Amino acid sequence: SQQGEEDPQALSIQEGENATMNCSYKTSINNLQWYRQNSGRGLVHLILIRSNEREKHSGRLRVTLDTSKKSSSLLITASRAADTASYFCATGDKLIFGTGTRLQVFP
């Protein structure tokens, strides 16, 4: 069974708005990673947050991690149409992926 679940499953927003995606996982972790996948393509690694970190930034991305709640969030600020993709969280050395959030950003 999959380790994580993303919420929401789908998200549609306008350009310029912020997009927030949440991920919950089941077991203890050393780190959690977020990936992006354009339709029919491979995955691009976005950011890794370690279990002893609470928040991490990378450009327009902000990731938080709450190990007590076994949850993480990915915030994309000032979204662009090019951000349209599916976003997955993944945990573990073998990378067990969550269910993913399909983000659509309308121009």
Next chain:
Amino acid sequence: GAVVSQHPSRVICKSGTSVKIECRSLDFQATTMFWYRQFPKQSLMLMATSNEGSKATYEQGVEKDKFLINHASLTLSTLTVTSAHPEDSSFYICSALMTSPGTDTQYFGPGTRLTVL
């Protein structure tokens, strides 16, 4: 970032034939590679862990005789779908593990879309 390639990117085959998919790490050596499959609008499911010079480790429910994995060098792993059937049609993605002190990162290939007629 590190580059991982897959070949072919798309393949269509007849039922009963075998298909080989290659995964290469182009600018780093990878002792460990992973194979995933992904159905439309679903997440990636780990199929197996490929280890250079040793047998692959398959996840529960994955038939090792049907999905043959060979990791013959530090830059190449192959997945062969034997006696393919329409239900094997899927998007197959590999990743290569780059190890560095404190952090191991998986770099993904662009995927191979397999269609079995």
